[in-house]
Amino acid sequence: MMNLFEHTSAHWARYADYQWRKAADGQSYLLSTDLAEATVYDPIPLADQLVTDAVNIGLLVFHKQPDSEIQAAIRSFACTYGLLGLMTALPTTPRFVEYEKAYLLKNPFIRQESMDTLGYLKLFFPFCMPDFKKRGTESLWNVSGEDKMQAALAMTFRNEPRAKAMSFMRDYGERYDWLKEVFLDWAFTFVSAYLYYNDRDTLDQDTLALYRQGLACFEGNAPSYHLELRDHTVMVWDFHSLMLAIKFLFSVRLTDPDNPMKLCAHCGKAFIARRSDSRFCSVECRSKGRKRE
Numbered sequence: 001m002m003n004l005f006e007h008t009s010a011h012w013a014r015y016a017d018y019q020w021r022k023a024a025d026g027q028s029y030l031l032s033t034d035l036a037e038a039t040v041y042d043p044i045p046l047a048d049q050l051v052t053d054a055v056n057i058g059l060l061v062f063h064k065q066p067d068s069e070i071q072a073a074i075r076s077f078a079c080t081y082g083l084l085g086l087m088t089a090l091p092t093t094p095r096f097v098e099y100e101k102a103y104l105l106k107n108p109f110i111r112q113e114s115m116d117t118l119g120y121l122k123l124f125f126p127f128c129m130p131d132f133k134k135r136g137t138e139s140l141w142n143v144s145g146e147d148k149m150q151a152a153l154a155m156t157f158r159n160e161p162r163a164k165a166m167s168f169m170r171d172y173g174e175r176y177d178w179l180k181e182v183f184l185d186w187a188f189t190f191v192s193a194y195l196y197y198n199d200r201d202t203l204d205q206d207t208l209a210l211y212r213q214g215l216a217c218f219e220g221n222a223p224s225y226h227l228e229l230r231d232h233t234v235m236v237w238d239f240h241s242l243m244l245a246i247k248f249l250f251s252v253r254l255t256d257p258d259n260p261m262k263l264c265a266h267c268g269k270a271f272i273a274r275r276s277d278s279r280f281c282s283v284e285c286r287s288k289g290r291k292r293e
């Protein structure tokens, strides 16, 4: 069968540096630093590394590591891949700014089914709101001309939903407690699935049932697609947020019958096994792990 997901449009922007800042609401937000340069990249070819890095951050949360360590790991993840794009991932459509209100998918962060658009944007612009005006379904967004990087990003993503370009602005930030929850969800799902098959013979029925329930709680939205005339007519899958891309790539990896994602028998980190009998993530872990046995 043809590769259904051969064509994707998932380009994403990352700044070279990010910082944690505490806002007036008492929450810590991750934002780009003032002078960091931005680059645009395609996360799809990096899928395996991206998914493993994301799961490993979730494992730090899972094992209740100190916040300083988790924050350092999330910041480093952002410097490599950018922020998750929660602002475009939570509404029912990434084109939410074109509607009267922002309508939200079921999510663990916001209880309301819909929110006034400006009130919703405020959740992601904790220090300085973008120059954005809204009346009914009409909206107007002026990108600050002083910051050439931002203007270039807005230009690059001009044919995509406006909220996607807005999430690449320097004043856009994501809350620490929300990020933590998202990463934890991936790690929890992976660990449940991994242990379910790996330790099946030694686990009792209640634990196995718990893992099945854990997996059933994980849900995702399929990316949307559009058609393009290339060498022939193709389906192009649109990922309007890095979060959606990770969630989707993670689900594909987890459900692949030859899924080689494992937990290292020594350090406990997730890794992609090169061979089906590999038990360790690195040469170092293998020698340390074998010594202990």
Ligand SMILES: [Zn+2]
Pocket: 264, 265, 266, 267, 268, 269, 280, 281, 282, 285
């Ligand atoms: Zn290891």
